[in-house]
Amino acid sequence: MLELAILGFLYDAPLHGYVLRRHIAALTGHVRPVAESTLYPAIKRLEKAGLLVRATEPGAVAAPRHVLTLTEEGGRELMRRLAEPAQREITDENHWFTLLAFLRHLADPAAQAAVLRRRLAFLEEPASFFYDGDRPLSAEELDDPFRRGVLTIARATSRAELAWLRDTLASLDGVGR
Amino acid sequence: MLELAILGFLYDAPLHGYVLRRHIAALTGHVRPVAESTLYPAIKRLEKAGLLVRATEPGAVAAPRHVLTLTEEGGRELMRRLAEPAQREITDENHWFTLLAFLRHLADPAAQAAVLRRRLAFLEEPASFFYDGDRPLSAEELDDPFRRGVLTIARATSRAELAWLRDTLASLDGVGR
């Protein structure tokens, strides 16, 4: 998820670590902050894998900067990660939102639609958080107000997302034809 | 999050690892599956910390079971984790939902309300996923349909949750008076 965000931001423009950190904080920081000690090693991993290169520049304001530029391989890797996300990227909202934030980079509308359809299939599966044996329980069946909250909120999210998915898929299909 | 779920389920009744695993899978598995190689070490951690005890029972169906029972210290630890959750438990929906699933165990309505109010404060902070400098962008200002989706979905979730939070807080305050 972090690596995807790094690749996604760098695809737009070369950045140095500090600015990248602020971009990532803006994107997911209110929900899941990223520590510096997580970001810098992640950058090194991606550099070692040949997905980005670092160029040292004298710091405009303070210490020298390491400007990060995506390599061609890095661009290809981003496309792979966007087009063929792991199942976790589809099911976990945190991951999914990060993927959506950069899905526009995947130029092909059909490929974008294919990813959305995987999310659609996931949301259409009957699933709950609470079960009576194998039968999913609805909010109305629960006494516990907190568990009822979970289902109420999840249902509202699911509805909004299904509507958006169907809308967006329709317009992507329109472009494709 | 995983440890909270273990403590939460065991607070209801002693369970052995395999059943616990299915409970956890039902609760969060569709979004974020938990591997066996994560669960069993987690159980051992909690045992080592004195939060639960294991008793070997001949397996009813197959191999011998390790029935897990919460200790008093384990019960107290659960209450602590429910009453004073880390900020991540409040902001990250995955964590938050897990917390909500067991918040009923916290018997005091005032303590429950205090936790809900922390979530309320978080949701009331103006925050976006996308910014123009420091200014949060609204869905309407975005060209990118996927980023627009993120904001549309997040807004629907936020609305539903705010309504539920205010309702539930009102009825908790009613009980407290």
Add this chain to the structure above:
DNA sequence: GCACGATACCTCGTAAGCGAGGTATAGCGT
């Protein structure tokens, strides 16, 4: 002249999660 905050990057030890793989038992179909 100097403390302070912001910029900019880094290392280290520890914790947590995961996939791959292993061990066993019991029951069922063929």
Add this chain to the structure above:
DNA sequence: ACGCTATACCTCGCTTACGAGGTATCGTGC
């Protein structure tokens, strides 16, 4: 007799993440 599936638990090595702490530069206010 044999394989298959479900139950039930475990270890190992690898990767990722995090907090604590460190280093250095520059501009601003006092």
